Amino acid sequence: MRKLKIIEHISLDGVIQHSDDGDGFPYSDWTAPYRSPAGRDAVLAAHGEHFDLLLGRRTYDSWSGFWPKAPSSPMADRLNAATKFIATHHPESLEWGPSQGLGPDIAADIRRLKSQDGPDLVLSGSSTLTSTLLEQGLVDEVLLIVYPVLLGTGKRFFAEGTPARAFELISSEAMATGNMLNTYKVAGPVQAG
Template sequence: MRKLKIIEHISLDGVIQHTADEGDFPYSDWIAPYRTPAGLAAVLAAQGESFDLLLGRRTYDIWSDSWANASGSPMADGINAATKYVVTHRPESLEWGPFEGVGSGIVEGISRIKSKDGPDLILWGSSTLTSTLLEHAIADEILLVVYPILLGTGKRFFAEGTPARSLELVSTKAMPSGIVLITYKAAGPLKTG
């Protein structure tokens, strides 16, 4: 069974939104001032040499606009080579591939994909899908790339209603830019008392 890893760029106050795709989000591409070769190397190492992607439809559309014609870098080449498993009601309109629709039963579809042989699955973006993965204990690992900023508005990583869960710290890595990479693995239900 392959592992499903969530990777998110996140502000200290939990915002993962990067574009004004819906509404009036004022801080597009807030990660740009922090991009460094060392940070890119750390993210590439976390992804691994070979991976497939799990994407919500909105993230798939945004990424297909920016990554489909990009090439010549390890990040672009890896993303373009990955099979994109897309949660969508309109799989017939997918064009950027290789791709496969997850199907109408999201939890069952993702569990089926995880059970296949292949590289690890990585979920980037897709804030709605993240909550579903956490609620149903489908995600194996979470890598938060935490930026030393507060945004105050925007889509949050942990949506209202995300179920209580325990996570176990796997590793941390601080970058000179102020970014901290924190990796957790799922550790079951919330422990209290």
Template sequence: MRRLKIIEHISLDGVIQHSEDGNGFPYGGWNMPYRTPEGREAVMAAHPESFDLLLGRRTYELWSEYWPDAPSDPLADRLKAATKYVVTHRPESLKWGPFEGVGPDLVEGVRHIKAQEGPDLILSGSSTLTSTLLENGLADEVVLAVYPLLLGTGKRFFADGTPACSLGFVGTTATPSGVLLNTYNAIRHLDATFAHPGD
């Protein structure tokens, strides 16, 4: 069984959107001022030596504008080599490979991919996918790079209406610019009492 890790760059108020999407998001590139060599190393450490990608169509399109021609470095080389499993209704229009379409049913498609032999999967960006994957127990690990700012608008890590859940804390790494890389294991759904572990 392949594992699925979600890695997201996120504001203190839960926003993971980084670029304009036609709806007037005003803070494109908000994480850029916080980037440091130490932070890059921490993000690199969150990625295994070999992995495949699970991407929504918009994230795939944004990444395909940059990464195919990006200078060679360990992360760029791994992203280029990874098979991109893309959630799209038009798999025939994909260009940046290697790639495969996930299929019309996201949950069953991801279950099928996870059951295959191959490297573990990484999902980044793709805010329309995170809630569904977590709600259906398809994510095994979550890494949140938490930035010390509030944005007040933009697509968030969890969509409204996502069932309550708990993440198991694994560890954290702080960068010089104040970004915290927090690692969590698989989720556990909570009932209406919101009982704390051990109660």
């Protein structure tokens, strides 16, 4: 059985947006000042040697304009080789492959994918999918790469109305640039009291 891991670059106030998607977001590429070889290596290790990608359509379109043309590197080579499962209404337009569109019942399709043999699934860049997958109990692990900035605006990691969940910290690693790599597993319902 495959695991589903969410990997997100996130500000202290929960913003995961990295570019202007036509909504006037003013902080494109805000993670750039914090990048380092050690951080790159840690993120690469978190993805694993072999993985498949689960992407929303906007992330797929953005990445498909960059990664196939990027110079060969461990990350570029792994992303380009990964099978990409895309939440889209237009699977016929998926050119960056190998790729496959998910059907209208995304949760059922992901449940099916998780039950099959194959590499783990990695989701990045989709707050809409993140909320749906957490609500459906399909997420096994979350890696948040937390940057020491407040952006105040932009798409958030958790959409309004995401169900309450408790997480257990598995590991935490500080980078010299000030960002933190925090890995969590889903622990279940929130305990109040």
